[in-house]
Amino acid sequence: AQKVTQAQTEISVVEKEDVTLDCVYETRDTTYYLFWYKQPPSGELVFLIRRNSFDEQNEISGRYSWNFQKSTSSFNFTITASQVVDSAVYFCALSGVTTDSWGKLQFGAGTQVVVTP
Amino acid sequence: KAGVTQTPRYLIKTRGQQVTLSCSPISGHRSVSWYQQTPGQGLQFLFEYFSETQRNKGNFPGRFSGRQFSNSRSEMNVSTLELGDSALYLCASSFMTSGQYNEQFFGPGTRLTVL
Numbered sequence: 001a002q003k004v005t006q007a008q009t010e011i012s013v014v015e016k017e018d019v020t021l022d023c024v025y026e027t028r029d030t031t032y033y034l035f036w037y038k039q040p041p042s043g044e045l046v047f048l049i050r051r052n053s054f055d056e057q058n059e060i061s062g063r064y065s066w067n068f069q070k071s072t073s074s075f076n077f078t079i080t081a082s083q084v085v086d087s088a089v090y091f092c093a094l095s096g097v098t099t100d101s102w103g104k105l106q107f108g109a110g111t112q113v114v115v116t117p
Numbered sequence: 118k119a120g121v122t123q124t125p126r127y128l129i130k131t132r133g134q135q136v137t138l139s140c141s142p143i144s145g146h147r148s149v150s151w152y153q154q155t156p157g158q159g160l161q162f163l164f165e166y167f168s169e170t171q172r173n174k175g176n177f178p179g180r181f182s183g184r185q186f187s188n189s190r191s192e193m194n195v196s197t198l199e200l201g202d203s204a205l206y207l208c209a210s211s212f213m214t215s216g217q218y219n220e221q222f223f224g225p226g227t228r229l230t231v232l
Contacts, residue, residue: 035220043205045223091160102173103150103165103211105221110159 002027002101004094006108013115019079021111023092026073029053034068034075035093035105045091051075082115089113119144121224123208129230135196138227142189142210149191150221151183154205163206166191167213195229203231 003026013019036048056068067076079086089112093105122141130136142149151163162175166185183193205228209221
């Protein structure tokens with residue numbers, strides 16, 4: 001069975017501070033995909049990034065960066081120089097490629113990020 | 118390109134009634150997945166349709182059903198509503214390709230309240 005754990009329930013920061021969101025996953029699949037989504041107060045889940053299990057290269061995209069470490073089953077996400085508009089719930093998600101994973105994202109519980117001016 | 122659309126956005130029903138929610142995927146996307154989001158259980162997978170066939174199903178009772186039409190639009194139905202069915206129902210579409218899992222794009226959701 002697949003499982004995603006986001007241990008941080010809520011993180012509060014002041015604008016311009018960096019925010020790092022932790023994500024730990026469990027899967028028996030050798031091929032899998034990891035995602036980060038953002039859910040602002042409007043409710044719509046917004047896709048941020050995707051990584052597959054064969055690509056451990058960490059990247060930076062604008063103010064977003066991620067750290068994928070297969071050895072520790074972690075897929076952490078960092079927002080640099082946070083802004084008030086970054087306030088949202090952030091979800092880490094996992095999917096495999098076997099038939100029981102088709103179309104299914106296994107989500108973590110989410111981390112509420114609150115950025116104050 | 119238009120995003121995923123869901124109708125209606127809000128619904129209020131009473132226990133025992135049934136409800137149908139609709140989802141139109143992004144043009145060209147043939148995979149449609151449905152999720153239920155509640156404060157207690159978080160985001161839970163309901164089912165996925167691809168080319169009018171249900172390929173995967175989550176752990177929900179038979180009262181929850183769905184279908185997909187030839188134009189990839191999808192509907193989900195909940196019969197005999199219970200108070201616990203109150204939730205945000207999210208639809209997502211994806212451009213599935215062989216051997217690769219692509220990201221899902223979500224609609225704004227339908228907020229269902231059961232009284």
